Amino acid sequence: MYAIVEIAGQQFKVVKDQKVFVNRLQTEEGKQVAFDNVLLLADGDNVTVGAPAIDGAQVGAKVLKHLKGDKVIVFKKKRRKGYRVKNGHRQALTEIVIESIAASGAKKAAPAKKATKKAEPKVEAKAAAPKATGxxxxxxxxxxxxxxxxxxxxxxxxxxxxxxxxxxxxxxxxxxxxxxxxxxxxxxxxxxxxxxxxxxxxxxxxxxxxxxxxx
The missing domain is CATH 1.10.150 (DNA polymerase; domain 1)
Known part of the structure; x- marks a missing residue:
């Protein structure tokens, strides 16, 4: 059984016990994390495609460690201006291990997460109101x-x-x-x-x- 799930703005094809490097997550090392934006589930010949996500599906994982990726060299040049710049970049990553893939059963948990996401902007809006500049x-x-x-x-x-x-x-x-x-x-x-x-x-x-x- 495998799933295609969106994690930190990227899509991954995952199976149970697979280790995946994703863009840096805020979850602490050793903690559990769940992803409910599952786009596709495949169990043998049974394939379910979301529209865009599958209601109730969830991928559970554990955060192993936070790290930085390999250095990528970035070279920039402007013609006829004598401009040349060479820089290195290391992307902030998080290594996770997939612990479970559930086709259903996440329906009770999903509303709680959505309620939390909706509540946070309201709190931020109230806090930011005095600083609003127009x-x-x-x-x-x-x-x-x-x-x-x-x-x-x-x-x-x-x-x-x-x-x-x-x-x-x-x-x-x-x-x-x-x-x-x-x-x-x-x-x-x-x-x-x-x-x-x-x-x-x-x-x-x-x-x-x-x-x-x-x-």
Missing amino acids: KADDLKKVEGIGPKIASTLTEAGIATFADLAKATPEAISEIIAGVRGNHVTDTWPAQAQLAADGKWDELKKWQDELDGGKA
Whole structure:
């Protein structure tokens, strides 16, 4: 029996007792974790496909350890500008072992998780209300931020240039860990501060020297 399940923004084909490396999870080492976004289940000739997920299906796993992946070399070059940058990147990963695949029986647990997810944004909204600065800003104006990242940051409560300017590059990297791609967040808070201050000419001049948000 195997399943195709979405974990931390990626899809995996898993079987029981299989070890899988996924994008960093917040669960502590040694703890149990369950994933209910099961897209497909196959047991012999019996195949069930979700629309998009299978109601009641669940994959149970145990977090073995947190680690970093192999170093990936990233080389960037701008023609006729004498610009060459070579960097290394190691993705934050979590190793888990699949302990169970349930075709049904997760129906009671699923609503509880959904209720928790719905409750959290309400608490965050109340906490963020005093800091609200008005209409959300177009975060895509920051060099290196695309539509997917902008949406992910907004969902995490970073909706304005001021919010982004207060965040650390490390915190931003954690938030967008599930977004595919090699994202360098070092300059994003500083860019956002210039945008928040309305220094667009200064920001544009700096962005002409950046490549994907990296100096």
